[in-house]
Amino acid sequence: MLEKVTLKILRYNPEKDAQPHYERYTVEAEPTDRILDVLEKIKAYQDGTLTFRRSCAHGVCGSCAMRINGRNRLACKTLLKTLDTSKEITVEPILGLPRVKDLIVDMTTFFDNYKKVMPYFINDEPLPEDGRERLQSPEERARFDDTTKCILCGACTTACPTFWADNSYVGPSAIVNAHRFIFDSRDRAAAERLKILAGDSGVFRCRTAFNCTEACPREIKITKAIAEVKRAIITGRLD
Amino acid sequence: MSFKTAMEGYAKYEGLGNWAFILHRLAGLGVILFLIIHVLDTAAVYFKPSLYADAVSLYRSPVFGIGEIILVLCVIYHGLNGLRIIYFDMINPNLWTIEINRKSVIWTWIITLVLWLPAAVVMGSHIIEHLGS
Numbered sequence: 001m002l003e004k005v006t007l008k009i010l011r012y013n014p015e016k017d018a019q020p021h022y023e024r025y026t027v028e029a030e031p032t033d034r035i036l037d038v039l040e041k042i043k044a045y046q047d048g049t050l051t052f053r054r055s056c057a058h059g060v061c062g063s064c065a066m067r068i069n070g071r072n073r074l075a076c077k078t079l080l081k082t083l084d085t086s087k088e089i090t091v092e093p094i095l096g097l098p099r100v101k102d103l104i105v106d107m108t109t110f111f112d113n114y115k116k117v118m119p120y121f122i123n124d125e126p127l128p129e130d131g132r133e134r135l136q137s138p139e140e141r142a143r144f145d146d147t148t149k150c151i152l153c154g155a156c157t158t159a160c161p162t163f164w165a166d167n168s169y170v171g172p173s174a175i176v177n178a179h180r181f182i183f184d185s186r187d188r189a190a191a192e193r194l195k196i197l198a199g200d201s202g203v204f205r206c207r208t209a210f211n212c213t214e215a216c217p218r219e220i221k222i223t224k225a226i227a228e229v230k231r232a233i234i235t236g237r238l239d
Numbered sequence: 240m241s242f243k244t245a246m247e248g249y250a251k252y253e254g255l256g257n258w259a260f261i262l263h264r265l266a267g268l269g270v271i272l273f274l275i276i277h278v279l280d281t282a283a284v285y286f287k288p289s290l291y292a293d294a295v296s297l298y299r300s301p302v303f304g305i306g307e308i309i310l311v312l313c314v315i316y317h318g319l320n321g322l323r324i325i326y327f328d329m330i331n332p333n334l335w336t337i338e339i340n341r342k343s344v345i346w347t348w349i350i351t352l353v354l355w356l357p358a359a360v361v362m363g364s365h366i367i368e369h370l371g372s
Contacts, residue, residue, distance in 0.1 A: 208324050223335040
């Protein structure tokens with residue numbers, strides 16, 4: 001059943017606007033439509049200058065993270081029926097990164113922080129005799145399963161009060177991706193990553209506000225992962 | 240990114256955890272403010288005793304009395320929420336789930352109020368008595 005929905009979108013064109021401002025758009029949409037569908041309708045039929053990132057539209061690429069009614073979500077995973085459509089729905093860019101245009105932010109700092117934790121497999125030891133896989137048990141694999149799910153959308157890091165105040169903090173996403181390798185039994189650079197995360201811009205900047213876990217569209221237990229990294233640094237153990 | 244961005248996030252970001260965090264910070268600032276005033280007035284005992292006597296008489300005013308009631312709230316909430324976070328973070332990280340965190344935040348607020356209300360009633364009645372005399 002079609003209903004009228006009003007979106008209040010924070011617009012910003014650096015070539016024209018001194019400051020960001022809100023603009024309202026009313027469209028007809030189904031309760032099962034997603035915010036991304038509504039944005040597409042606005043762009044196609046009302047205002048072609050509306051700018052936002054999107055790619056897969058299926059909750060996997062992590063392009064469409066934005067603040068919807070005050071909290072970070074993926075536009076492609078947020079159904080209208082989960083929101084109060086009798087009121088305006090506020091859509092703003094994620095917070096803490098420089099605005100480029102409308103709902104697009106410059107993610108450079110986010111990815112620079114991601115690179116700091118060496119988010120790739122490191123093991124210089126010779127391959128097993130069969131020259132194929134480095135085997136691990138199901139239990140060893142399960143140890144870091146949760147943190148393999150990150151899609152680097154930035155919803156967690158840009159929901160973090162510490163990151164809002166200081167971009168040098170690596171942020172929840174980088175820690176999640178470090179956790180994925182730190183607790184991988186096949187990896188050999190855990191000590192190096194823990195040393196990076198024990199530094200001034202590492203895990204101890206986390207204030208456990210819990211916004212990251214609430215924001216994650218992949219339901220990763222981020223605050224738990226950060227706590228596990230803190231414990232690994234304190235105890236020197238990876239159990 | 241900046242102080243301004245942080246303030247925008249504090250004021251506008253939605254979520255129970257965010258509120259628990261903001262209140263924790265505000266309560267911490269309240270306690271720090273008290274400690275600074277307390278250290279300064281106690282230091283006056285050594286440097287200028289008459290100033291200390293003036294400060295103590297000022298603290299007996301109703302405005303400071305209400306401030307003390309708020310201070311008790313700050314101390315109880317900051318302490319309890321701090322213990323909650325230490326327990327979750329350092330002892331049992333498995334508790335960092337959305338459901339448990341939301342419940343624990345609400346329980347922390349309830350316990351804070353239960354502990355604070357009797358103290359507020361006693362301290363408030365002292366203020367009223369003082370005003371009457």
